[in-house]
Amino acid sequence: MRLPPCQAALCAAIGLNLLLLLCVWRWGTPQPPRPRAGGDNTAPGLTPGVTVLLREFEDFANDVPGVARSFAALRPPPPLLVVADETPYPPLPPLPPGARLLTLRPAPDRPPRLSRPELHVRTRHVALVPDGVRATPGHLERMRDALENGAGGAGDNTRVVAAPVRGPTPPRCLDLHVSLREWTARYTPAGPCRAVEGDAVLLLRTRDLFNLSFPLARPLPTALFMQAALRGWTVRLLPEAAFAARRPPPLATPHGRWKAEAAARARRRRLLADFGVKRVVLPEGRERWYGCGKETARCFGTVHARTPQYLHQDRWTPPCCLRALRATARRAAAVLAAAGVRYWLEGGSLLGAARHGDIIPWDYDVDLGIYREDAGKCRLLREAAAGAAVVDDEGFVWEKAPEGDFFRVHYSRLNRLHVDLWPFYPRDGVMTKDTWLGHRQDVEFPERFLQPLRPLPFAGFTAMAPNDVRAFLELKFGPGAIENPEYPNPAVKRLEREK
Template structure:
C-alpha cells in the first residue's frame, strides 16, 4: 500500500505528540524525565510511610537519608498537614485521588526505579553503607534462598525474632518465639528492605501499619526474614503530648482493624498468649450475610466460621441454656450442635448457629419465650434479643439487636411416644424421634459449659444423620460443597 506524504506527516505528528506526552510526565520529585531509566536499575529507594501528620520527625528523617544520597519518597494519602519542609530532592507520592486534580498513577511502583526499597519508620537516622549491607544480606543467599525481607533495628533495643503461623481457614495469625534463623516477623522498630518487585507483587504493598502488613503477606507466601545486628540510630525527639499519644493510639487501632479486615484476619494470638480480636461484636452486625442452602459464603471461600462468631455463639448458647434451666424449661442439644458436642465438645468449626430442642408445653415458663410467643421481640437484661422466627413456629435468641448470630429453639411435643413439631424446614436431619431419648436427658460438655442432651447421643445422631455421623464430618450441604474439597 502506498503511503502519501500527507499520511506520513500525520503519523509523524502523532508519534511526536505521544513522545512529548511521555517525556512531559513528571515524577514525584518534580523533574521531567526526558527518557526514564529502565525499571530495576541498581540502587535503593527509601519510602517514608509510617508517620503521623500532627507530630512527626519527617523532615529530619527525609533529610538524613537524602544525604546518603539515595532517592527518598514520602508516601501518604495526601500531603502532610501541617506542611512539612521537605528537602527539594525528596519526592511526595500521594495515594489518594482528588476530584479537582489529575489522579496519581494507578500503580505507585512506577515511581520507583531501583531494584530495592527500604521502608523506614519516622524518626530514624541514616548510617552510611548500612542499607547496602542489608541489600547484600538479602541477595547473598542465592536464588534458592527464601529470604525476601531484611530487618535492621532502629535505636538501641534489639529486635525480637518471632515465628508467625497463619491459619487462613480459622482467620487466625499466631505469633511465637522464633528459633535462630527462623524469623517470620520481628517485635520492635525496624527498617525493612526488600526487592521492589516483591513489594509490589503484594496485594497491599503500602498498607499500614507497614511492618504488620508486610509480615503477614510475606508469611502467606512462605517468605523468610533475616535480621541484621547493626542498628540505625533513633532521633532525639521531644516527648509526645498526651493528646498526640491519644490520637496516635486511636489511629493505630483504626488502621490495624482495617488491615486485618483486608487480610482476612479475625484473631491474632500474640507470643505472650494475649489475643487481639477483630470482627463482629455486640454493637456490630455479624461477620457474614444471609446463609443460602445451609452453606455460608465463607465455606465457599475455603474458610470456616470466623472465631469472633464462634465466641459469640458460645456466649449466646451459655446464656440461653442458663435462662432455660433457671425457668425450668426442658431443653436438649439438637442437630449439628449435638453433633459438635459428641465429636468435639464444642460447636462444629464451620457451623453458623446453635440448635436446641425444647418442650413446647414449657414455653410459658420462661418470660422471654412467652413474650416472643406473643409476637413481640424482647431484649433481656444482658442485651440478648428473643423473638419468634419468621420462618415458622420456633424461636431465635440473637447475640444482640445488631448482631444476628443466634440460637434456634425448636418446640417439640410428644405424640404417641414420638417427639414431633409443627415446623419442618426440609433439612434431611429434621425428623421425628422417640421421646425415650429424653427420658432422662443427660449432661454433656458443649462450648465450654455443660448442656443437656439426649441420653444416647450416638443413636440419636445416627437416626438423624445416618450411620457414622460422628466419625465422618461433612459440611451442612454436601451438594453445594464437600469437606474433602478443602
C-alpha cells in the same frame, strides 16, 4: 491493472500513516518485562542500589525533613521517597535535593503516575524506614548483601531483612501464622522469624514489595508481615546493623502520643477489615477482636440455601460470631435449666459436640430441642409466645420465630446471631414437632433417646444431650456422620478435604 498516479500517491500516504500509527502504539505502550535468570534482583528496568521510602509518619508531628537530610548526607545519597495518603497538613518543610513527596490518593488534576510509587522506584531494592531514623553509612548495603548472599539453603525463603532502630527495647523476631479461612492472625515467640516486633528498618526487593496486594498499607509493618506470612516468606533480623534515631522522638508530648495511638488504632482496624482478619492472638496469648459485638450487626448477611456467604469465599464462621454463638448458647441453656425446661443439643450442634466439644467451625447458629410441655415453665418463653420480643437481664433477645412454631434467642437487638429452640412433643413414643423446614436432619426420633438425657461438653459449658449420641446422629444424618464432616448443603458447596 495500472493505478493512476493520484491513486497510487493516496494509497502510499494511507500506508505510511498506518505504519506511523503502529510505531507510535508500539513505542508508547509499556511492554511487560522479560524474565531473566537471577531472580527479582536482576529485573529489567531496575538498577543496582537501594531506594529509601518513608511511609510511617504523622502529619501533625514528624521528623520527615530530618530523616531526609540524614539519608541525603550519605555518599552517594540514595533516592528517597516520602509517601503519604494525601498531601500532609501542616505542609512539610522543603525536602533536600533528590527527595520526593508522593501521594497515594489520586486527584482529578494530576497524572495517575504521581499516585503510583512503584513507577518512581528505579532501584532493585527498597528500604522502608520509620520516622525519626538516622542513616548510618554502609547499613543499607549490609542489609542488601544479607538478603542476596544469605544462607540460601533449600528451606530458606528470606525475602525481608530487618535492622533494629536503637531504642529502650530492642526488636525481636516472632512467628506469625495467618489463617484467612479462620479470620485469624496468631503471633508466637518461637518458630521461624516471620515478623519483627519493635521499630526496625525493613529492606526487600523492589519487585517483591510491589507484587504485594497491599504494598504500602498502614500500619506498614503489620501489613507487610501478614502478606509475607501468607506467602511463606521469612525475615532475617540483623542486630549488628542497628540504626540510630532522633532523640527525643518526633512524638515526644503526651498529646502527640495520644493522637498517634488513636490514629494507629483506626488504621489497624481498617487494615484488618481489608485483610479479613477479625481475631489477633498476641505472643503472650492475649486476644484482640476486630469483628462484630453486641452493639453491631453480625459479620455476614442472609444465609441462602443453608450456605452462608463466607463458605463461598472459602472461609469459615468468623471467630467473633462463634464467640457470640457460644455466649448465646450458654445463656439459653442456663435459663432453660433454671426454669426446669428439658432441653438437648440438636442437629449440627450435637455433631459439633460429638466431634470436638464445640460449635462446628463453619456453622452459623445453634440448635436446641426442648419439650413443648415445659415451655410454659420459662417466663421468657411465655412472654415470647405471646408475641413480644423480650430482652433479658444480660441483653439477649427471646422471641417467637416468624418462620413457624419455634423460638429464637438472639445475641442482642442489633446482632442477630441466634440459638433456635425447637419444641418437640411425644406421640406414641416418637418425638415430633409442628414446624419442619426441610433440613436433612429434620426427622422424628424415638423418645427413648431422651430418657434419660446425658451431659456433654459443648462450647465451654456442659450441655444436655441424647443418651446415645452416635445412634441419634446416624438416625438424623446417616452412618458415619461424626467421622465425615460436610457443609450444611453439599449440593451448593462441598467441604474440600485437606490432603
